[in-house]
Amino acid sequence: MSVEVRVPTILRSHTGGQKLVKGEGETLAELFDSLDADNAGLKGRIVTDENTLHRFVNVYINDEDVRFIGGLEAKLSDGDSVTILPAVAGGM
Amino acid sequence: MFVGVLRIAHELVEAMVAHARVDHPDEACGIIAGPEGTGAPKRHIPMINAARSTTFYEFDSEEWKQVYDQMWEADEEVVVAYHSHTATEAYPSRSDSGIASQLGEPQAHYVLIATRDPEVAEVRSFRIADGEVTEEPIEVLGAPEVVQSYKFAHTPDSTVYDCP
Numbered sequence: 001m002s003v004e005v006r007v008p009t010i011l012r013s014h015t016g017g018q019k020l021v022k023g024e025g026e027t028l029a030e031l032f033d034s035l036d037a038d039n040a041g042l043k044g045r046i047v048t049d050e051n052t053l054h055r056f057v058n059v060y061i062n063d064e065d066v067r068f069i070g071g072l073e074a075k076l077s078d079g080d081s082v083t084i085l086p087a088v089a090g091g092m
Numbered sequence: 093m094f095v096g097v098l099r100i101a102h103e104l105v106e107a108m109v110a111h112a113r114v115d116h117p118d119e120a121c122g123i124i125a126g127p128e129g130t131g132a133p134k135r136h137i138p139m140i141n142a143a144r145s146t147t148f149y150e151f152d153s154e155e156w157k158q159v160y161d162q163m164w165e166a167d168e169e170v171v172v173a174y175h176s177h178t179a180t181e182a183y184p185s186r187s188d189s190g191i192a193s194q195l196g197e198p199q200a201h202y203v204l205i206a207t208r209d210p211e212v213a214e215v216r217s218f219r220i221a222d223g224e225v226t227e228e229p230i231e232v233l234g235a236p237e238v239v240q241s242y243k244f245a246h247t248p249d250s251t252v253y254d255c256p
Binding site: 006008009010011045054056057058060063065067083085086087088089090091 | 119121123139143145147148149150151153154156157158160164169173175184185187188191192194195196197198199
């Protein structure tokens with residue numbers, strides 16, 4: 001499965017400045033593994049050591065927030081578009 | 093860290109303050125988008141605070157994706173990321189700077205609006221990166237309202253409007 005991934009500004013240091021990268025995988029977890037080969041350190045900014053998504057990152061497959069469709073086990077289809085976004089949050 | 097200045101049209105400042113007033117006592121949040129690479133704030137986008145809280149804010153995930161898609165198509169980026177503090181000062185809290193440093197909008201001016209005073213809101217601008225918070229002056233473009241509904245705290249005298 002080949003999918004394109006939109007990379008937010010703060011993570012473009014891992015993609016040589018690219019805002020759009022391509023990766024492979026049947027699931028989101030596999031996709032992030034495949035991306036990490038060419039974009040060192042990218043996965044670690046999104047996935048915790050416990051293999052969950054970081055609290056303040058949003059990942060979407062097409063328009064779906066993956067938290068509602070299986071998280072890292074969410075299935076990918078050929079031609080899907082994955083978007084990574086900072087959650088943008090804070091508190092006093 | 094490089095310290096710049098936030099140059100912003102007075103209408104956009106007034107729009108952020110008005111949004112913060114409407115959502116008070118909950119924290120309000122939103123962005124001002126601008127053409128990528130220019131650093132110029134142009135388009136005000138008030139966001140839903142999904143936390144609906146007086147002490148915390150978080151963009152609604154679905155709305156944020158829709159807004160980001162529009163910005164992507166238009167080659168825009170987040171120039172200003174703002175939120176309000178409804179009972180405390182207009183300064184980034186520990187969680188504000190922690191979350192922004194870990195995964196935020198490094199190119200953005202983080203604008204804080206304090207609405208604890210019912211008459212005059214305080215507006216301040218910061219850069220947040222690597223856990224470090226640096227305040228920067230705000231330079232307002234155009235003629236602000238005659239009766240000020242906000243002031244710029246802790247910025248140079250030339251940009252302080254302090255006449256409620």
